[in-house]
Amino acid sequence: MQAVFTRPKTLKDTPTHFCPGCTHGIAHRIVAEVIDELSIREKTIGIPGVGCCVFLYKYLDIDVLEAPHGRAPACATGMKRVLPDRIIFAYQGDGDMASIGTAEVIHAANRGENITVIYINNSVYGMTGGQMAPTTLLGQQTTTTPYGRNFRTEGYPIRMAEMLATLEGVAYSARVALHKPKYVMQAKKAVEKAFTMQINEMGFSVVEMLSTCNTNWRVSPTEAIDKLENEMIPYFPLGVFKERTGKDFL
Amino acid sequence: MRVLTKGNIALAEGAIQAGCKFYFGYPITPQNDIPEYLAKHLPRVGGTFIPAESEIASINMILGASAAGARAMTSSSGPGISLMQEGFSYLAGSELPAVIVNIMRIGPGLGGIAPTQGDYNQAVHGGGHGDYRNIVLAPASCQEMFDLTIKAFELADKYRNPAMILADAMVGQFQEPCRLTPKDPVIIPQKPWALTGAKGRPAQLIKSLFLGPGEMEIHNLDLKKKYDTMEQNEVMYETRHLDDADIMIIAFGTPSRIAKTAIQFLRQEGVRAGLLRPITLFPFPSKAIHEYSRRIHKVLVVEMNTGQMLRDVQLACHNGTKVYFYGRPGGGIPYPDDIMAQVKKIL
Ligand SMILES: Cc1ncc(C[n+]2csc(CCOP(=O)(O)OP(=O)(O)O)c2C)c(N)n1
Numbered sequence A: 001m002q003a004v005f006t007r008p009k010t011l012k013d014t015p016t017h018f019c020p021g022c023t024h025g026i027a028h029r030i031v032a033e034v035i036d037e038l039s040i041r042e043k044t045i046g047i048p049g050v051g052c053c054v055f056l057y058k059y060l061d062i063d064v065l066e067a068p069h070g071r072a073p074a075c076a077t078g079m080k081r082v083l084p085d086r087i088i089f090a091y092q093g094d095g096d097m098a099s100i101g102t103a104e105v106i107h108a109a110n111r112g113e114n115i116t117v118i119y120i121n122n123s124v125y126g127m128t129g130g131q132m133a134p135t136t137l138l139g140q141q142t143t144t145t146p147y148g149r150n151f152r153t154e155g156y157p158i159r160m161a162e163m164l165a166t167l168e169g170v171a172y173s174a175r176v177a178l179h180k181p182k183y184v185m186q187a188k189k190a191v192e193k194a195f196t197m198q199i200n201e202m203g204f205s206v207v208e209m210l211s212t213c214n215t216n217w218r219v220s221p222t223e224a225i226d227k228l229e230n231e232m233i234p235y236f237p238l239g240v241f242k243e244r245t246g247k248d249f250l
Numbered sequence B: 001m002r003v004l005t006k007g008n009i010a011l012a013e014g015a016i017q018a019g020c021k022f023y024f025g026y027p028i029t030p031q032n033d034i035p036e037y038l039a040k041h042l043p044r045v046g047g048t049f050i051p052a053e054s055e056i057a058s059i060n061m062i063l064g065a066s067a068a069g070a071r072a073m074t075s076s077s078g079p080g081i082s083l084m085q086e087g088f089s090y091l092a093g094s095e096l097p098a099v100i101v102n103i104m105r106i107g108p109g110l111g112g113i114a115p116t117q118g119d120y121n122q123a124v125h126g127g128g129h130g131d132y133r134n135i136v137l138a139p140a141s142c143q144e145m146f147d148l149t150i151k152a153f154e155l156a157d158k159y160r161n162p163a164m165i166l167a168d169a170m171v172g173q174f175q176e177p178c179r180l181t182p183k184d185p186v187i188i189p190q191k192p193w194a195l196t197g198a199k200g201r202p203a204q205l206i207k208s209l210f211l212g213p214g215e216m217e218i219h220n221l222d223l224k225k226k227y228d229t230m231e232q233n234e235v236m237y238e239t240r241h242l243d244d245a246d247i248m249i250i251a252f253g254t255p256s257r258i259a260k261t262a263i264q265f266l267r268q269e270g271v272r273a274g275l276l277r278p279i280t281l282f283p284f285p286s287k288a289i290h291e292y293s294r295r296i297h298k299v300l301v302v303e304m305n306t307g308q309m310l311r312d313v314q315l316a317c318h319n320g321t322k323v324y325f326y327g328r329p330g331g332g333i334p335y336p337d338d339i340m341a342q343v344k345k346i347l
């Protein structure tokens, strides 16, 4: 019998801590598959931020450094300067990357650090119990926006993939989604592209992944998929916002 | 050969001689000579300088570089060091070596750029969260800025712990003749724990998160054992004229130099004063202070703050000892006359 679907070598055989229905795990699997397919497991180092992503080392069979909340791009910068021929990626949530760590990601991107950031946007702070994130949609209820996010008091949801794409140092910036097979395939292509950019020393690459947090959205996993499709994608359009072709920087 | 060198420059050159190839930092007076010197000279040894976007980024770049097995350093002053505290805690919790330099400026707040020792408590007793210790070295001369920087890298690697050079702006700025070659050959240890990609070995992990029941307590007890070993093996201090002293002055950094002058004058007048200068502020020379204070019952602590090391001295001293304090917390320097007057008042 031919095996058509197997566990990627880089993905450990271990029970998940993610809530049932959460798409964080899909992101892990995509990263593991890409690492396998590019044959870079033995030279890849992962740097998760703080949040539901912190347990990266439980799932990926690679070297892992756990960074302080928001600082993974700075840690990755330091590490990459020491080990320029290794593949180094940060794995951050939206609270981690678009809130506390905005400065670190913008400047790492702007320096054109040859690293990759996998950015999970689920529009809330997951691990701490569903507080508002910078990506929380207008009107969205969270524990800290109990009446719904209001732009007059909390501002607007921040679009990181577009923002980062404006920086010269960025080689690749894309937004994908994780809630349906079609999107998962696209997401994998984007991750592959981002890692390939790094392998080819093209500069900073980032893949924003729209992800569900059914637990903190207080909906069922299937409703979460609909919410992502109908509410998140209209505000956070999918696509590639920057793709450098030549190696030359400006 | 000795050359006339500024303290900050001696320190920066010390880092290069120690095999530090990675410096990340953000400007703040009075320590800017350090990044400026390293920006110029690290490339000559194949090193990397990054003008980081903030002190938070600097210390986290250090975290990444150190996890990859490199000798890395950052430097700052007052407000910048405050921003780095989270990083120190993570370095200590993750058992990563790093050298951090604090050329202290007056505070709190934006304060000013004059010399002070106001960051003693922050350096020695925490600053960051959790149960951890920094190794803290306090140079008092340009030569020590060089030598102790090399020592800081050695200790940081030996214990896989952050080590801080704590110097006031005077030590950073004054110029003295200085030997800019290491006394002993620099040896950089192998770092099999470093993250380099899991080639030919199982994947490795560097973290400070311990969520399992009891795990954090075990980790903290392990760290405590390490700090106890430092207290056993790494205490450094200097003494002057303590054998026959009626009063022991305790001071570190610039005030210790001024105290030496005061002691010289006092002795000319027949007053038997001596000095104990802690070189390591953690581990603190508590045992030595205790032993001396069994015989010398009067102790004067001189600091450029309102009495931060004073507490550690009080804890260390023998029961019967009277501990006095003289401090200048606002950028003012304690002159020899001031110290002499204090000593005469006490005796
Ligand atoms: C300095 C600091 N501030 C706050 C926290 C608490 N904290 C842990 S996870 C988290 C939010 C993470 O949210 P996100 O990055 O969106 O990840 P998710 O859990 O949703 O995957 C916060 C605020 C922390 N650990 N450190």
Ligand code: SF4
Pocket (backbone or CB within 6 Å): A017, A018, A019, A021, A022, A023, A024, A052, A122, A126, A127, A212, A213, A214, A215, A216
């Ligand atoms: S809290 Fe949200 S993001 Fe975290 S595991 Fe659960 S569903 Fe996923």
